[in-house]
Amino acid sequence: MVDAVSYLGLGQIFTANMTGNVVFLALAVGERSLLTALRSAVALLGFCGGAILAGRLLLRPRPPGVWPRRATWVLGLESACMIAFAAAWVATGGAPGAGGLIYAIVGLSALGMGMQNAVARHLAVPGLTTTVITVALTGFMVDLPALGVAGPAQRRAGLGVLALFLGAGIGATLMVYARAVAPLVTVLSVATVATIAYLAFDKPAATISTGPS
Numbered sequence: 001m002v003d004a005v006s007y008l009g010l011g012q013i014f015t016a017n018m019t020g021n022v023v024f025l026a027l028a029v030g031e032r033s034l035l036t037a038l039r040s041a042v043a044l045l046g047f048c049g050g051a052i053l054a055g056r057l058l059l060r061p062r063p064p065g066v067w068p069r070r071a072t073w074v075l076g077l078e079s080a081c082m083i084a085f086a087a088a089w090v091a092t093g094g095a096p097g098a099g100g101l102i103y104a105i106v107g108l109s110a111l112g113m114g115m116q117n118a119v120a121r122h123l124a125v126p127g128l129t130t131t132v133i134t135v136a137l138t139g140f141m142v143d144l145p146a147l148g149v150a151g152p153a154q155r156r157a158g159l160g161v162l163a164l165f166l167g168a169g170i171g172a173t174l175m176v177y178a179r180a181v182a183p184l185v186t187v188l189s190v191a192t193v194a195t196i197a198y199l200a201f202d203k204p205a206a207t208i209s210t211g212p213s
Contacts, residue, residue, distance in 0.1 A: 001186045002113060003131075004171025006043070009094060009179070010102060011036055015043045015109040016116075016131045039106050046107040050114020053077075058122045067201035071119045075194035078119075081112035082190055086183035094179035116190070126153035129160050 006015040013036065014021040025040035027033075054074045062068060085108040088101060096102040113131065120130045174182035 001167040001171040002109060004168045004175060005182050006109060008175045010106055011039050013039045013043055015106060016113040018047055042103050042106045043110040046110030047114040050111040051118045054115040054118030062122060067197055071122060072194055072197045074115050074119050075190060078112040078115040079190045079194055081108045082187045085109050086187050089183045090180055128156045133161055133164050
C-alpha cells in the first residue's frame with residue numbers, strides 16, 4: 001500500500017522498499033532529475049532515521065516472549081507517522097504538489113516504514129518480511145514442497161508475497177478511483193496490528209511464585 005501510494009503519488013519513489021528507492025536515486029542522479037533525487041534522498045534518510053529510532057527503543061538483547069512490549073510501542077509511533085501522513089494527504093486531496101509539504105510527507109512515510117522494518121527484524125519470525133519480496137520469494141522457491149522441506153516458514157513467505165501483491169494492487173486501485181483516501185488503508189492496517197499486539201501480548205510477565213516467604 002505504502003509503495004503504491006508513494007510511487008504513484010509522490011513522484012515515482014518508494015518509501016518502504018529501500019532497494020528500489022536506492023536504484024531510483026541512482027537513476028535520478030544519472031538523468032540529472034533533481035526533484036526525484038531529492039525525494040528519494042529524503043525517503044532514504046527518513047527510513048534510516050526510523051530504523052535508528054526503533055533500534056534505540058527496542059534495545060538489545062531482545063526480552064523473552066513472543067512479542068516484546070516495546071514492539072507495540074514502536075508500532076504506535078509508526079501509526080502516528082502514518083496518521084500525520086494521511087492527514088496531510090487528505091488535506092491536499094491526494095495531490096501534495098511540488099512544494100515543501102511533499103518532502104515532509106515523504107519523510108513521514110519513510111520514517112514509519114523504517115520503524116516497521118526494525119520491528120519485523122526484531123521479532124525475527126522465520127519466513128516473514130513486511131516490505132521485501134525478493135527475500136521472501138527466494139526462500140519460498142528454495143524450500144518448495146517438492147523438496148520435502150516445506151513448513152510454517154515457507155507458508156509465511158508465500159503469504160507474505162501474496163499480501164504485498166494485494167496491498168500494492170489495492171493501493172493502485174485506490175489511487176485511480178479514491179486517491180484522497182488511499183493512505184487511510186495503511187493507517188487502519190498498522191493501527192489494527194498495534195491494537196491486536198497490545199491486547200494479545202502487551203501484558204506484564206507473570207510473577208513466578210516460589211512459595212510462602
